């Protein structure tokens with residue numbers, strides 16, 4: 320038995336793997352490098368768009384009124400769309416997951432889908448990158464993250480347990496998650512909807528007056544040969560284009576957190592981090608909150624102040640967002656939004672919804688994006704989105720992502 324860390328913790332749990340194995344559709348799981356949380360049931364929901372303003376204060380009031388330990392859920396990319404936040408009935412904590420499981424999985428791997436449709440087609444995505452490069456050349460923007468999506472359809476309903484299990488096996492690092500997006504599925508006879516994925520990016524976490532953000536930007540696909548893989552990583556670390564792409568995110572994160580902090584530490588140099596498929600440039604920004612009692616300084620408040628960072632939108636934010644709305648053919652939904660948990664004391668952990676898919680019935684919708692800056696190449700950015708899509712597509716039983 321190992322002690323578990325987390326607010327609201329009662330007693331001990333057998334181990335983190337047991338908690339991940341307890342995930343079933345309708346529950347919400349977030350298993351990260353610090354802790355695992357699994358919530359069940361719904362005491363109250365908050366589905367107003369985040370853009371109405373005052374969401375952190377509304378969450379604070381709801382937690383107080385419900386005497387609830389936590390809020391959990393997801394906020395979509397667009398602040399005009401409905402959030403899916405809930406106060407759960409039950410909360411269980413476990414330690415961080417440290418390794419991918421071995422042995423038999425929970426059910427067979429996902430079967431190959433009946434249909435996969437790219438939205439837009441690869442050629443159109445390259446054209447979108449060229450349009451973005453023209454806007455960058457013209458001086459309208461410095462960076463924009465352009466996403467594309469795949470619609471995946473099966474003959475039978477998707478089992479989120481199998482998808483989560485495959486994601487868990489695919490990569491022991493980062494934040495494994497499955498968020499229930501339809502709390503009324505049972506009572507209102509609605510189809511269950513789940514946001515499942517494995518994200519490498521912590522938007523923000525808060526523990527007491529300590530705040531941490533871990534922006535990522537700048538990517539290279541991993542190589543199976545260890546020497547070549549190490550060379551790929553070294554090249555990424557010194558790449559002027561990727562460092563510029565990364566610096567724009569770190570600057571925006573620092574500027575967004577500064578008003579909330581009495582002290583902020585922003586390393587001058589990025590470091591490397593990896594998933595099983597990709598290398599990324601990474602920076603850990605840490606700070607001390609000036610007024611931890613203010614709901615706007617809660618983990619969710621800070622997450623909403625940061626969102627959308629240039630890791631998923633661009634710089635300047637408004638111009639990049641405008642370009643995304645004009646040229647991306649499909650709505651992002653919860654992709655590139657935030658998901659996580661927060662408590663009444665303002666502590667919490669919010670992750671950027673990346674490397675994920677929305678699963679509903681026989682259908683899954685997955686997205687991935689790439690940051691476009693001066694010097695980006697349409698072919699390389701398309702290849703980067705393919706590599707990023709690989710995480711969730713492998714879990715969905717989609718072979719190769721040559722789409």
Ligand SMILES: C=C(O[C@H]1C=CC=C(C(=O)O)[C@@H]1O)C(=O)O
Pocket residue numbers: 464520535536537538599629630631673674686687688689690707
């Ligand atoms: C937008 C995505 O990744 C972000 C996170 C890490 C690196 C990124 C990049 O190098 O473009 C992206 O900013 C995605 O996975 O869809």
